[in-house]
Amino acid sequence: MAEEFDLVILGGGTGGYVAAIRAAQLGLKTAVVEKGKLGGTCLHKGCIPSKALLRSAEVYQTAVKSEEFGVVTGDVKVDFLKVQERKNKVVDQLYKGVQHLMKQGKITVYEGLGRILGPSIFSPMPGTISVEMNNGSENEMLIPQNVIIATGSRPRTLPGLTIDGEFVLTSDEALKLENLPKSMIIVGGGVIGIEWASMLNDFGVEVTVLEYADRIIPTEDHDISSEMLRLLTKKGVKFVTGAKVLPETLKTDVSVSISAEVKGSVEEFTAEKMLVSVGRSANVEGIGLENTEIVKEKGFIETNDFFQTKESHIYAIGDCIGGLQLAHVASHEGITAVEHITGQKPERLDYSLISKCVYSSPEAASVGLTEEQANKEGYDLKIGKFPFRAVGKALVFGEADGFVKIIADKKTDDILGVHMIGPHVTDMISEAGLAKVLDATPWEIGKTIHPHPSLAEAIGEAALAVDGRAIHS
Ligand SMILES: Cc1cc2nc3c(=O)[nH]c(=O)nc-3n(C[C@H](O)[C@H](O)[C@H](O)COP(=O)(O)OP(=O)(O)OC[C@H]3O[C@@H](n4cnc5c(N)ncnc54)[C@H](O)[C@@H]3O)c2cc1C
Numbered sequence: 001m002a003e004e005f006d007l008v009i010l011g012g013g014t015g016g017y018v019a020a021i022r023a024a025q026l027g028l029k030t031a032v033v034e035k036g037k038l039g040g041t042c043l044h045k046g047c048i049p050s051k052a053l054l055r056s057a058e059v060y061q062t063a064v065k066s067e068e069f070g071v072v073t074g075d076v077k078v079d080f081l082k083v084q085e086r087k088n089k090v091v092d093q094l095y096k097g098v099q100h101l102m103k104q105g106k107i108t109v110y111e112g113l114g115r116i117l118g119p120s121i122f123s124p125m126p127g128t129i130s131v132e133m134n135n136g137s138e139n140e141m142l143i144p145q146n147v148i149i150a151t152g153s154r155p156r157t158l159p160g161l162t163i164d165g166e167f168v169l170t171s172d173e174a175l176k177l178e179n180l181p182k183s184m185i186i187v188g189g190g191v192i193g194i195e196w197a198s199m200l201n202d203f204g205v206e207v208t209v210l211e212y213a214d215r216i217i218p219t220e221d222h223d224i225s226s227e228m229l230r231l232l233t234k235k236g237v238k239f240v241t242g243a244k245v246l247p248e249t250l251k252t253d254v255s256v257s258i259s260a261e262v263k264g265s266v267e268e269f270t271a272e273k274m275l276v277s278v279g280r281s282a283n284v285e286g287i288g289l290e291n292t293e294i295v296k297e298k299g300f301i302e303t304n305d306f307f308q309t310k311e312s313h314i315y316a317i318g319d320c321i322g323g324l325q326l327a328h329v330a331s332h333e334g335i336t337a338v339e340h341i342t343g344q345k346p347e348r349l350d351y352s353l354i355s356k357c358v359y360s361s362p363e364a365a366s367v368g369l370t371e372e373q374a375n376k377e378g379y380d381l382k383i384g385k386f387p388f389r390a391v392g393k394a395l396v397f398g399e400a401d402g403f404v405k406i407i408a409d410k411k412t413d414d415i416l417g418v419h420m421i422g423p424h425v426t427d428m429i430s431e432a433g434l435a436k437v438l439d440a441t442p443w444e445i446g447k448t449i450h451p452h453p454s455l456a457e458a459i460g461e462a463a464l465a466v467d468g469r470a471i472h473s
Helices: 014-025 040-044 047-064 080-104 191-202 222-235 327-341 371-376 392-397 425-437 442-447 457-466
Strands: 002-010 030-034 108-116 129-133 140-149 153-155 183-187 206-211 238-241 243-252 256-262 265-271 273-276 280-282 314-316 356-358 363-368 381-387 403-409 415-422
Touching: 002 014, 002 108, 002 327, 014 030, 014 040, 014 080, 014 327, 030 140, 040 047, 040 080, 047 080, 047 191, 108 140, 140 327, 183 191, 183 256, 183 265, 191 206, 191 222, 191 356, 206 243, 206 265, 222 238, 222 363, 222 371, 222 403, 222 415, 243 265, 256 273, 314 327, 356 425, 363 425, 371 381, 371 403, 371 415, 381 457, 392 457, 403 442, 403 457, 415 425, 415 457, 425 442, 425 457, 442 457
Parallel strands: 002 030, 002 140, 030 108, 140 314, 183 206, 183 273, 206 238
Antiparallel strands: 108 129, 129 140, 153 280, 243 256, 256 265, 356 363, 363 415, 381 403, 403 415
């Protein structure tokens, strides 16, 4: 069977399904081809399930500490199967929501593996999509005017380090654990590694993080990464930075052990399981790129500012093009691509306006340049910092660690970067995001009257602190 479409999207993850909805809004006859489940990594193996587990860990810790709040409970235990059941329920509910949105938008969903074909009897240009249907029925042929590749990414491992799914896991397998291990080695102290370290530690698992760089979450501002290290260490996570893991030393039996070169000597680490979180590779194999002029750069699909590949009617968005591999980035790239296809003249995405979050406990969030980046770009900086321990609501919450840091340009007063670590900062960062979009100055944030008591008072005070005007410090 062959059917014509205005747009076919390969991959129904956060990037793909959001692009499909925008396309339907703009009147395009749209199809999504998805080999797994609509919602992709974010909904089934990433953002949502991991945050559901983190929330259970947080509730457990709140219960453990409830006597501090004058609430006396009995023996507090974790029923991990129930934790997993709750996580699955949240995922299911959102999955149904995405399916409903596809129906509402009259978007045709093909459940199967899509491949791009070269010029054929159907079209003189590459871009016909052949779908190998999951239900075994005959391949479908889709003939689109435009294509968006949104095939996402998968966990990477270190060369020579085999993921066996039993002792050595990626986040895909870890999310399906039926029991909590007693101990876990985490290879990689980036965002995913830190979220897992925090969650497992809160559940009572002994955690050791081995990070190759000289600091954890190395893409964040150095003050945030050292505060995260300090606070998680205080909670019991062990960190080894500057650790070069040696895959050839991996031993698995009843437990897992691996050695790492640390500051010139070799140390061995042992735990019940090991999680490898060292980044993600783009899903660009087996999708027919060889039938096109599309170019890859370091394993990711190369695009221009509007996400067109070297075949101008074939776009690519989300994790498969690299850059910031985040769900909200994928969806906004998708929206931009669709608006470009339909001649809406969208603005180029400004990646300096995109917020990045770490959902550990404490949380971290940022937008814009780090202090190092701002210095490297030659700005003359003024910096305001305000601690949560001076914020009434943080003390009321019993979560007074962390701070807000605002970096501004001395010459123009422009806000260059905002970095936060502490309670609920992943929700608060949007104020800084909006300030960046509106080109607000620290003075304007300081002028915004933040309600009392609220955690956001820390943002107002940090903004005042940029010019030495903070009240409570
Ligand atoms: C543990 C973890 C936690 C994360 N937490 C966050 C978070 O808190 N916040 C955040 O912003 N991001 C988070 N991310 C990242 C986020 O999940 C990704 O950035 C996002 O899912 C990328 O969306 P995408 O549409 O590009 O790709 P994906 O979501 O990976 O979707 C791609 C889809 O394409 C399908 N597909 C691939 N090839 C084909 C083919 N040939 N035919 C048909 N279908 C195909 C796949 O089955 C998949 O469903 C997390 C990731 C992980 C792993």
